[in-house]
Amino acid sequence: MLKRTFLRRYATASLATFCLSFPLLSHAASPAMVTKGELTYGTAATFMPFEFTKNGTLTGFDIDLMTALSQKLSLKPAPMSMEFKGLIPALQGKRLDVINSAMYINPTRAEQVDFVPYLKIGSRVIVAKGNPEKITGRDLSLCGKNIAVTLGGIEESQARVDNQKCLDAKKPAITVLTFPAATDSAVAVAQKRADAEFLSTPGAVALLSEKGDTFETTGPEFEADTHIGFAVRKGDNEMKTLLETGLKEMVADGSYQQLIKKWQFPASVSIF
Template identity: 35%
Template structure:
């Protein structure tokens, strides 16, 4: 017979077990990305892949942890860390002073920068973008960079990375401004497209980490040193940036 007291004990036990079940596993890193930016992160045959994805998995393995991935729009990555929904954000994120005010960053893991990709033969320099429509992705540095440094450029802001390229491909915009790795991969796969030699910026990518997880930043930095020493990092660089397009 279950008395009121025994029922209360059972209920308390159930709540305790429930709390344990929903507590975060210390060996699991909750990572968030916007997997629409090849070769850094994208879906192929229904599977998330790319340099950032494989790098993060390698870092987690070196640290003795596992990754639990979530996909959201790029503009929500940093807010997702601030609200503590996720532990890290990995999505070709530039290390900037503005972002560093609200999130921590690991040591840089790859040097990138903003470039122009176009198929318009009349566009040879950045100055040629003046008064032309240029597509950029919302939430990326491309938006503010053009606003502050090239105010005569007519920005067309879109939610998704692929939309940005699509507009340039169908001629709705004269060019797209985005990160160098993605721009080069797109130009390789589309006849007539090219990346201008003149680069807008040269910047570093880093993994964004919640500010209340300094130990995680240290673990990831130590793991980065480890995979660079054992050859894993170089193998990923060769696979994603030196081999033929994936």
């Protein structure tokens, strides 16, 4: 009897010692969430066709992607809509698990967050139908013109670079008009308050499919190898690994490519 009691105690103690020797296993497999069982993500729903509101419902490629990815991870997607400029502070403040808002990956942002890339896209110059200002693309024909861009987006950076090129060439400056959303930039072009808009290639496809009688593109696609990705907190390797796992499963079962086709993106956007 004494021998059996000793063995039971020894086995229990040994098991406890074994578990304590691997204290990070469960944490690595299950990163801490804002809300247990949910994947809380921030999105600025003003960037068609990635994230936007239609008939009061949040929709777009990114929304579909996160919904499908969450299902792969047995989590409930929980979107939080906010202004684009507020996304990184909300993530850093631990109000979000991830940013899912077609965020362009650049060195400045990479100092603040870690990225999980999922697409690569280029941009186009959008003008009013008939191209009244005879703009020939992202070139010196933009000098002296009003260019509409999304505040804080890569388009604003691109337009400011182009303005400097105009100044260096001794040509009139570009007036960079910033707006909260790409849709606002399009309205400015339609109302002739802006001469052109910089817009992602998928966004241009969506805009022309709906308003082809109002807008057209001019010049070739530019910066076509720009990557966009989910953003997670700096050093949050557990969340990064979780998202990468979900993406791999979507690529493997074909659902990633199905979403690209559904939203009529060019095949070149795929990075897998």
